[in-house]
Every structure is written in C-alpha cells, then in structure tokens.
Amino acid sequence: MRRANLSAIVRELHARGPLSRSDLVTRTGLTRSAIRGLIGELVLGGLVTEERAARLGTPGRPSPLVRVSPDGAVVLAIEIEVESLAVAIAGLGGRILESERVDRPREHVAFEDTISDIAALVATVRARRPADDPLVGVGVAVVGVVRRSDGFVSMAPNLGWRDVPLGDRLARALDLRVPISVANEADLGALAELRRGAARGHDDVIFLSGEVGVGGGLIVDGKPLKGAAGYAGEVGHMTVDPGGAPCRCGSVGCWETQVGGGMLLELAGQSRDSGRPGIEAVLRDAADGSAAALSALDHVGRWLGVGLASLVNMLDPRLVVLGGLFGRIHQYVIGPLTNELDLRALPASRALVEVVPASLGADASLLGASELAFEPLLADPAAWLASRGAVRELVSA
Numbered sequence: 263m264r265r266a267n268l269s270a271i272v273r274e275l276h277a278r279g280p281l282s283r284s285d286l287v288t289r290t291g292l293t294r295s296a297i298r299g300l301i302g303e304l305v306l307g308g309l310v311t312e313e314r315a316a317r318l319g320t321p322g323r324p325s326p327l328v329r330v331s332p333d334g335a336v337v338l339a340i341e342i343e344v345e346s347l348a349v350a351i352a353g354l355g356g357r358i359l360e361s362e363r364v365d366r367p368r369e370h371v372a373f374e375d376t377i378s379d380i381a382a383l384v385a386t387v388r389a390r391r392p393a394d395d396p397l398v399g400v401g402v403a404v405v406g407v408v409r410r411s412d413g414f415v416s417m418a419p420n421l422g423w424r425d426v427p428l429g430d431r432l433a434r435a436l437d438l439r440v441p442i443s444v445a446n447e448a449d450l451g452a453l454a455e456l457r458r459g460a461a462r463g464h465d466d467v468i469f470l471s472g473e474v475g476v477g478g479g480l481i482v483d484g485k486p487l488k489g490a491a492g493y494a495g496e497v498g499h500m501t502v503d504p505g506g507a508p509c510r511c512g513s514v515g516c517w518e519t520q521v522g523g524g525m526l527l528e529l530a531g532q533s534r535d536s537g538r539p540g541i542e543a544v545l546r547d548a549a550d551g552s553a554a555a556l557s558a559l560d561h562v563g564r565w566l567g568v569g570l571a572s573l574v575n576m577l578d579p580r581l582v583v584l585g586g587l588f589g590r591i592h593q594y595v596i597g598p599l600t601n602e603l604d605l606r607a608l609p610a611s612r613a614l615v616e617v618v619p620a621s622l623g624a625d626a627s628l629l630g631a632s633e634l635a636f637e638p639l640l641a642d643p644a645a646w647l648a649s650r651g652a653v654r655e656l657v658s659a
C-alpha cells in the first residue's frame with residue numbers, strides 16, 4: 263500500500279511539476295493526512311521539497327507547494343545515433359542537468375569503438391557533477407531493433423551491428439552498479455513527446471524520427487506499442503516500393519530508402535555520406551530557394567505522405583509527431599505530405615489526424631532515455647528511500 267502510494271505521488275510530481283498538497287489529494291485520491299505522512303518521508307529521503315505557497319485569496323490555510331528535488335535522484339541518459347553520440351545527466355522532474363553531444367564520422371560506428379567512446383563521454387559529463395551524485399539508473403536510446411528485457415540489439419542496419427549485447431557490454435564498461443535499460447531511439451522519442459512534448463494529453467500517436475534511417479514510436483491507447491519482444495514500430499522497413507532500392511536491412515524498397523537522410527542528400531546534390539553538414543547545406547539551400555534542394559524536400563514529403571497514409575489507416579491516430587530530421591524539415595514537407603495523406607488515407611481516419619513537428623527538438627530521445635532510466639525509482643520509491651536510510655546509517659556510524 264505505502265509502496266504504491268509513494269509511487270503515485272512521485273510520479274505525479276515528476277510528470278507535472280510542483281503541486282500543492284490539495285492537488286495531490288485530488289490527483290491520487292489519498293487522504294490529506296496520508297499525503298502529509300508520505301511527503302514527510304520523501305522530504306527526509308531527499309526526493310522532494312516543500313515550501314509555503316502564496317495565499318491565493320481563498321479562505322483557509324494555504325496548501326504548501328511540493329516539488330521534486332532535481333538533485334535528489336539523477337539518471338544517466340545515453341543516445342547512440344549513426345552520426346552522433348550524446349550523454350546527459352537528468353534530474354528527477356526531467357530536467358537535463360549536464361549534457362554533451364559529439365558528432366562522429368560514419369566509419370567510426372563499430373560496436374567496440376562506440377562502447378569506448380560512450381565510456382569516455384560518460385566520464386566527461388559525470389566529472390561535472392558531485393562525486394556523490396545519487397545515480398539511480400541508466401537509459402540508452404539506440405537506432406536499432408532492441409530486445410527490451412536485456413538490451414540485446416538484434417539489428418542496427420545503419421550502424422552495421424547485428425546481434426550485439428549492448429546492455430551487458432555497457433554495464434561492464436561503465437561499472438556503475440545501477441540498472442541499465444535499452445530501447446529503440448524512436449520509441450523513446452515518442453515516450454518523451456508523450457510525457458513532456460507535443461503529444462502530451464494524447465492517447466493515439468505516431469512518432470516518426472528521421473536521421474540516416476527512419477524510426478517509429480507508436481502510442482496506442484496511451485501505451486507504447488512494444489510487440490512480443492519489444493521490436494514493434496520498425497516502420498522505416500515497411501515496403502513502399504517493391505521494385506525500389508536495396509535497404510541496409512537486406513530488403514528492397516523500404517520506406518527509409520525513399521525518405522531517409524541519404525535520399526534527401528543525394529537528390530539535393532550532396533554526397534549521401536555528408537551527414538549533418540550535408541543536411542545543414544540542404545537546409546541553407548532550401549532557405550535560399552534552390553530548386554534542387556526544394557525538389558528533394560518535396561520528394562521526401564510526398565513519400566512521407568505515402569507511408570503515413572497506410573499507418574494512419576492501420577492505427578487511426580490523432581497525432582503524427584515528426585521528430586529528428588523530419589521535425590527540422592517540417593515546413594518544407596508538410597505540403598506534399600498533406601496532399602498524399604488526403605489522397606490515400608481513408609477519409610474517416612484522415613479527418614481526425616494532425617501532423618505536427620516534435621517540440622523537444624534534438625533532445626527528445628535523450629529525454630526519453632532518462633524517463634526509461636527513472637522507471638524503477640518511479641515504480642518503487644520506497645526501495646530507494648530504504649537504501650538511502652542504509653547509507654545514512656553507515657555515514658553516521
């Protein structure tokens with residue numbers, strides 16, 4: 263009982279920000295005196311603080327405002343993309359306290375290189391924080407097909423990885439003695455947009471993330487669609503063109519061969535492998551009115567609409583959130599995308615769906631990784647409080 267009640271309170275404060283005790287009574291259904299006792303425990307454990315609220319002209323005593331302590335528990339969030347690596351330390355409440363993102367050359371994506379690059383980046387970022395930082399977990403977002411139970415990556419076509427034990431290998435390399443959870447980067451982008459971004463308040467959402475490849479995070483009935491082993495949502499490998507170009511996954515004519523970064527770069531007259539600098543050049547050219555850049559963006563927009571029409575028919579979402587590269591080119595692709603959607607999606611489903619850019623920008627997946635890493639603490643703050651109690655006793659002995 264106490265375990266579940268503590269969890270309900272910390273989840274509310276983590277997701278919504280500061281709340282008064284009265285808000286917590288309303289939101290959790292707990293009694294005022296139960297809330298007072300549990301808040302007292304959380305304050306002692308350093309997870310929340312309480313302050314006097316201003317009197318708002320209502321009769322009676324003002325209800326104190328309760329908020330999470332961002333430093334009370336922190337997580338490490340890691341993002342592995344083809345062209346960049348990022349590491350952040352996020353505090354309870356979802357604020358990023360420290361972060362670092364590095365670009366890397368395409369030829370430097372081998373599994374062991376990636377592990378040592380991440381270990382170095384983690385050391386850099388952790389060095390900026392106090393040595394006794396209360397780290398509770400690690401969350402990892404990777405552009406690959408991930409088994410949720412142990413962070414095993416069965417395939418990451420654009421990294422050239424196949425069957426690698428990412429979760430286990432990172433646990434050994436980082437040696438942090440806290441749980442490590444690994445998930446697909448688009449799934450985590452979707453989770454972050456759902457909790458803190460453009461999809462907040464929506465139950466049926468398609469999150470599309472573009473980089474070199476295309477990832478999808480699907481929210482159905484308010485819950486992430488995982489599939490039997492956690493592999494669901496690999497929309498980038500949906501066949502849209504049976505006679506099309508070969509895909510890195512081994513199939514032919516996958517959606518990402520038409521809308522991925524490589525196609526955009528090639529059509530806009532850049533090298534397929536020019537990465538972020540190439541994309542920046544395309545965006546500059548488009549802003550200057552370059553016909554090649556605009557026509558390349560139009561191509562991506564049309565094919566985005568073609569694939570999305572099938573997904574909209576299948577899932578009947580209210581919202582499509584365009585993240586990563588697709589978020590950045592939203593203004594250029596929304597026209598042709600809308601035309602294809604109007605043409606191909608069933609009118610009943612089409613009428614209800616809106617296509618918007620992601621609101622968390624480049625950090626969406628990193629924020630999603632931190633949400634994943636906080637999950638064990640949010641599910642059972644009592645266990646954390648007990649372990650802190652043990653630490654205090656050791657220190658005072």
Ligand SMILES: [Zn+2]
Nearest residue numbers: 499509511516
């Ligand atoms: Zn494919």
